[in-house]
Amino acid sequence: MLQNHAINYTTARGHRYGGAAATTKDQSIRLKADETIYSEGEHALTIYHVEAGAVRIYRLTAAGQRYILSFYGKGEWFGLETGDIRTDFAEAVCETCVTPFRANHDAVAPIDLLHIALTNLAKAQHKQLVITEQSALKRVAAFVCEMADRHPGDCEFDMMISRSDIADYLGLTVETVARCFTKLREKRILCLNGKLQRIVRLLDRDALISLTI
Amino acid sequence: MLQNHAINYTTARGHRYGGAAATTKDQSIRLKADETIYSEGEHALTIYHVEAGAVRIYRLTAAGQRYILSFYGKGEWFGLETGDIRTDFAEAVCETCVTPFRANHDAVAPIDLLHIALTNLAKAQHKQLVITEQSALKRVAAFVCEMADRHPGDCEFDMMISRSDIADYLGLTVETVARCFTKLREKRILCLNGKLQRIVRLLDRDALISLTI
DNA sequence: CGAATTGTTGAATAGCGTCAATCAAGGTGG
DNA sequence: CCACCTTGATTGACGCTATTCAACAATTCG
Numbered sequence A, B: 001m002l003q004n005h006a007i008n009y010t011t012a013r014g015h016r017y018g019g020a021a022a023t024t025k026d027q028s029i030r031l032k033a034d035e036t037i038y039s040e041g042e043h044a045l046t047i048y049h050v051e052a053g054a055v056r057i058y059r060l061t062a063a064g065q066r067y068i069l070s071f072y073g074k075g076e077w078f079g080l081e082t083g084d085i086r087t088d089f090a091e092a093v094c095e096t097c098v099t100p101f102r103a104n105h106d107a108v109a110p111i112d113l114l115h116i117a118l119t120n121l122a123k124a125q126h127k128q129l130v131i132t133e134q135s136a137l138k139r140v141a142a143f144v145c146e147m148a149d150r151h152p153g154d155c156e157f158d159m160m161i162s163r164s165d166i167a168d169y170l171g172l173t174v175e176t177v178a179r180c181f182t183k184l185r186e187k188r189i190l191c192l193n194g195k196l197q198r199i200v201r202l203l204d205r206d207a208l209i210s211l212t213i
Numbered sequence C: 001c002g003a004a005t006t007g008t009t010g011a012a013t014a015g016c017g018t019c020a021a022t023c024a025a026g027g028t029g030g
Numbered sequence D: 001c002c003a004c005c006t007t008g009a010t011t012g013a014c015g016c017t018a019t020t021c022a023a024c025a026a027t028t029c030g
Helices: A113-132 A136-149 A163-170 A174-186 A205-212 B113-132 B136-149 B163-170 B174-186 B205-212
Strands: A007-011 A029-031 A036-038 A046-052 A055-060 A066-072 A089-092 A096-103 A109-111 A156-158 A190-193 A199-202 B007-011 B029-031 B036-038 B046-052 B054-060 B066-073 B089-092 B096-103 B109-111 B156-158 B190-193 B199-202
Touching: A055 A163, A066 A113, A066 A163, A066 B113, A113 A136, A113 B066, A113 B113, A136 A163, A136 A174, A136 A199, A136 A205, A163 A174, A174 A190, B046 B054, B054 B096, B054 B163, B066 B113, B066 B163, B113 B136, B136 B163, B136 B174, B136 B199, B136 B205, B163 B174, B174 B190
Parallel strands: none
Antiparallel strands: A007 A096, A029 A096, A036 A089, A046 A096, A055 A066, A055 A089, A156 A199, A190 A199, B007 B096, B029 B096, B036 B089, B046 B096, B054 B066, B054 B089, B156 B199, B190 B199
């Protein structure tokens, strides 16, 4: 059902993106932490592939509240919109490298847009469950699981995401997020290291998973 | 960006769906309230177009908790999955009529699957905002707005959805939903009629919208 | 009629948000 | 080098809000 829906996309050459650094010779863009990739209201001409680092996608509510829809890590695609105008913002979380692709008939490689859209849809639906299944601890546990899934095999990894980003992603406050992390430490489920306490060492993966259910 | 992604789908003929009534001569299926269209774990071979009535899509958590991902009304498409196995359940909310379509090379009409996927993605993202921007009253107000948008022009319409369904959709309890509806009545924003109090008469649409912001 | 379903309301509780203070790490300027 | 400020994370006290548990009304169905 998902085959044969690819259309031809090609890498964008020599094009500058939203104030980001110029493309390198392999057409990828290097970004420093918090650099903007695109903003709400811009024309949506390109989709992006994350080569390294991480990207956050967010919206601003009428009240000026930031809400992070999703994070994208290495190997994932983002930037596919319903219309041709951006409805959200994309920023690098940390040192990040992305490759832009845009519609072109002289395509280098076909990209399965439907597959990307459906993957994003599945992610969005999963997040709905996480958020609705309230209890701050469950949400934070689910978030740590999501981060851990990006590092299969490793029991220690760097989340690279601030408490504030986590809060805006999970619909909580920074204080609540911090309290949940202390609870997870008290339960001997994980350790936090690094000066910003963003390096997670999983002590009891099973207990973490059972928290999210 | 959304053009040229259609693939050929055709109406499914003479096929029975998950215990639902047999297809009529125009290939559409008539369902009574609460009838199942498909269930989790089944093969996902078809997508559906709602001709009349409404459909609810839900999942069951490990704890047996029901969570309604979305409602689909007349003219909308549902049933498109990431893989080829259903990850959720589809049921008729009330008397409903849907038309199944399945992949076929001898197609009757091309269907833009990417457009459907992106529409669903946009819906899911919007719902994330509604749920996260907590405050029970805001969520209920947003829900009523969503229902009202399906009846443009009308200031009175039948939601056809139980308090329990609304609760499972918004991540609240039935009691909280009921209390929010009383608040909306007290604020003279709407009236509720019908024996099950599901018929909404909008008194102050602007006030309702301003609540959701 | 009694039983079941759906919706509403009340009282008590638990949990998250708000406000505020504190700590650690790092930067800057004298 | 030290004093000062800033940033990000943590912790405590308090209030508000949604949940929980319970009772009750209205309607339908057997």
